[in-house]
Amino acid sequence: MQRSVLVFMLCMAGASPLPAQVQGQVIKVLSYNIHHGVNNKGELDIQGIANVILATNPDLVALQEVDSATARVKKANQLQQLAEATGMYIYFGKAMALQGGGYGNGILSRYPIQESYSVELPAAGAGSEPRTAAVVTVKLPGDSLLLNFASAHLDHRENPADRLAQCGILLKHFGEHTRPVILAGDMNATPASKEITTLKSLFTDATEKLGPTWPSDKPTQKLDYVLVNNTSQWHVMSATVIEETVASDHRPVICELLLK
Template identity: 75%
Template sequence: MHRLIFILMLTLSATAPVSAQVQGQVIKVLSYNIHHAENMKGEVDIQGIANIILATNPDLVALQEVDSSTNRVKKANQLKQLAEATGMYIYFGKAMEHDGGGFGNGVLSRYPIEKSYSIALPAKGTGSEPRNAAVITVKLPGDSLLQFASTHLDHLEDPTDRLAQSALLNQHFSANQLPVIIAGDFNALPPSKEIASVKNIFLDATEKLGPTWPSDKPTQKLDYVFLANKLQWHVINAFVVEETIASDHRPVICELLLK
C-alpha cells in the first residue's frame, strides 16, 4: 500500500493542472464503491480506503456500499472512521437496514456542508434492493454553492429499475440552477440505455475512461462522474486509479473546472 501511495502521488503531481492557466474553481472528485471496505483478500480494512483518499487528496468523495454499525464490520461507523482519518465533512445516506445496522452511500467533503438529504430510488424488480442517492450542498470558496451526490443503481441484469432510477435522477436535477456533480456505481456499461439517459442531462466526465470492475483485472466500466449544467464545466483530467486490493472496484478520479 505504501508503494501504491507513492506511485499515486507521482502520477497526480505529473498530471496536476497549473492553476494560473485556468479561471474558475478547480474541484477534484473521487468516486469509489468500497464494498464495505472488504478487500480482495476478504479482510475488512477501512484504513485501506482511507489511504486511497489521503493519497489522491480529493475535494469531494462519493462512496458506495458503505456500512454503518453492521455486524460484519463489527459495529463500526465506516464513514465516521473515514472522517477521522481524513478530516473531511461527511453525510451518510442509508439505503436500507442490513445486518444489524445500515447500508448505503456516503459523501465526504473538504467544503462545509450547507444541506444534506437522500433521494429514494425506485426498486421493484424481483431480487432488487433499496437504492438511493446521498446529496449534499456545499459552500465553495467565494461562497458559491454546489450540489454533489453519491449514488448506486440497481445490480440486476434486467435494466428496468436502473432506467427508472436514472429517469428520477434526471428529473430531480434537470431544473436545478446550481452546478451539480453526481458520481457513483451505475451498474451499467457505456453503450446502455441507462447511461444514454443520464447523458441527456449530464456531461460524462469519465467518458474516455476504461473499465473499473473487477479491480484485479477490470473488464467492465460501471463507475462514472456526471456533471449537470454542462456549460459550466470543463474536464481537466480523469483517470482510473490502478488499485487492485482495497475493494472489488477501482476508484475513479476527475479534476474539474467550474467556470
C-alpha cells in the same frame, strides 16, 4: 482545501484545451465503491480505503456500499472512521437496514456541508435492493457559489428496468436545479447502455475516455462515473482510473474539474 486556478492555454492528455485566461475553481472528485471495506483478500480493512483517499487528496468523495454499525463490519461506523482518517466532513445516505445497522452511500467533503438529504430510488424488481442517492450542498471556498454533489448506486441486476427508473428519478430531481451538480457513483451500467444514454440527456460524462473499473484485479467493465450538468460551466482537466487492485472489488475514478 481551496483550489482556484487561472489557466493559460491548458492542454492535458485526455482533456480538450481551454481558451486563454479562463478563471475558475478546480474541484477534485473521487468516486469509489468500497465493498463495505472488505478487500480482495476477504479482509475487513477500512484503512485501505482511507489510504486511497489520503493518497489522492480529493475535495469531494462519493462512496458506495458503505456500512454503518452492521454486524459484518463489527458495528463500526465506516464513514466516521474515514472522517477521522481524512479530516473531511461526512454525510451517510442510508438505503436499507442491514444486520442491526444501515447500508448505503457516503459522501466526504473538504467543504462544509450546508444541506444534506437522500433521494429514494425505485427498486421494484424481484431480487432488488433499496437504493438511494446521497446529496449534499456545499459552499465553495472564497465564493458565494453553492454546488450540489451526489453519490449514487444503481440497481445491480442484469435486467435494466429498475436502473432506468432510477435514472428517471435522478433526471427529474436534478433537472429542476439551477446550481452546478456533480453526480458520481457506481451506475452498474456500461457506457453504451440505455441507462447511461438516458443520464447523458442532462449530464456530461467527465470520465468518458476512461477504461474499465470492475472487477478491480482485472477490470473488464466500466461501471463507475463522474457526471456533471450544465456542460458550459465545466471543463474536465483530467480523469483517471486509479490502479488499486486490493482495497475493493471496484477501482476508484478521480477527476479534476474546472468550474468556470
